[in-house]
Amino acid sequence: MLETSARLLRLLSLLQAHREWSGPDLADRLNVSPRTVRRDVDRLRELGYPVNASPGTGGGYQLGAGAELPPLLLDDEEAVAVAVGLRTAAGQGIEGIGETSVRALAKLEQVLPGRLRRRVGALNAFTVPMLRGPQTSSVDPGVLTELANLCRDGERLRFAYRGHDGTDSRRTVEPYRLVCSERRWYLVAFDLDRADWRTFRVDRVTPKPPHGPRFVPRRPPAEDLAAYVSEGVSTRAYATHAVVRLLVPLQEAAERVSPTAGVLEAEGPESCLLRTGAGSLDVMVVHVVLLGFDFEVLEPDGLTEAIRTARDRLSRALARTERPGTPGVNL
Structure with missing residues (x-):
């Protein structure tokens, strides 16, 4: 039998x-x-x-396909991949999908062998969803699982990291959580060499075992880690910071402003605050204007002056374009 x-x-x-x-x-x-x-x-x-x-x-x-769904057989990597997909779907905010994904994930974990249950459990416990934006970076599932296991077990992580400017460095950190957005995965960790919390893009991380020793997790830098990462990649990472009031409801602004472009805060029924960053004030002007919303600058004062400069430059361009006999297309 x-x-x-x-x-x-x-x-x-x-x-x-x-x-x-x-x-x-x-x-x-x-x-x-x-x-x-x-x-x-x-x-x-x-x-x-x-x-x-x-x-x-x-x-x-x-x-073939039948009237009812029979059980499926998955190998180890397929089971982990399904778990990652279910966990990501659970945090997407799509009506009816999140709760269903959690139930399916619970069923999957219940029948997984012990060697996989710990891997899937780590991904479930040490992943924080952050919404919006198309996926633009590829992450090795093995690296993702390895980082989740280290977060769960409280072990130091050693890795090579490629910065946004292409420079390589070696880092030793105390990993705390993985934060998942629709665009990328991020690792929130305490950087021992810099004695401060840092956020790392997982697609730029190359683990360098052996890892360890074990450590006692520190108090996290924020209660809402998704908001913390959003602020880090959209604001703190840049030299120029700004706060503007968008004259549209928060929900309407959220349809255009992704967590990697700025942090939105509710203010009233017809407006919200946007905290964001850019490489310079001129770039900030373009960034805010292209959102397509009416707005009011709250800080810094230099941004208001940069907007005046851009306005005057555009006005001169319009005047030259609309001057009779001037080549070009009248606006």
Whole structure:
């Protein structure tokens, strides 16, 4: 009986991995007769798996879609990938998806073997969702899992890091949490060499084991780590900071302002505050204007002067363009 059950699982795995198998090929893979293959296919059908069979020399067996979803077989990496996808979906804010994803993740963790349960559990416990923006960076799932395990176990992490300017450095940190946005993954950690909290893009991290020793986690830099990372990558990372009042409701502003472009704060029913950063005041003017909202500058004073300069420059350009006899397209 045990041999038959194991063979059925092997048959199911083969059917899931390949679009269509001939009877002789399956018999050869399972080291059984074609008659045994036919009997095993009938058993799978009794268990609810829709196995289609086409006769003839070009025919074979194919796993089809049924009225109900039967159990699926996943290898180790597939199980971890599904867990990551479910955890990300749980934090996307899509109505009806988050709760369903959590339930599915709980079911997956319940049946995982011990060697995978710890990996999936680490990803679940040490990931914070941050919304918006298309995914633009690729992260090695193995690195992601390794970082999650170190966060969970409280072990020091040593890694090579490539900065935004392309320079490489070696870092030793106490990892605390992974923060997931729709665009990127970030690691929040206490940098021992700089004696301060830092945020690292995971796609720029290359772990350099061995790791350790163990440490007692410090008090985190903020209660809301998603907001902390958002402020770090959109504001603190830049030399020029600004606060402007957007004259639109918070929900409308959030449709255009991603967490990596600025931090939004509710102010009233018809306005909200935006805290953001840029490389210079001139770049800040372009950044704020291109949001497409009416706004009011709160700080710094230099931003108001930069807007005046840009206004005057645009006015002169319009005057020259609209002057009779001037080449170009009238605006």
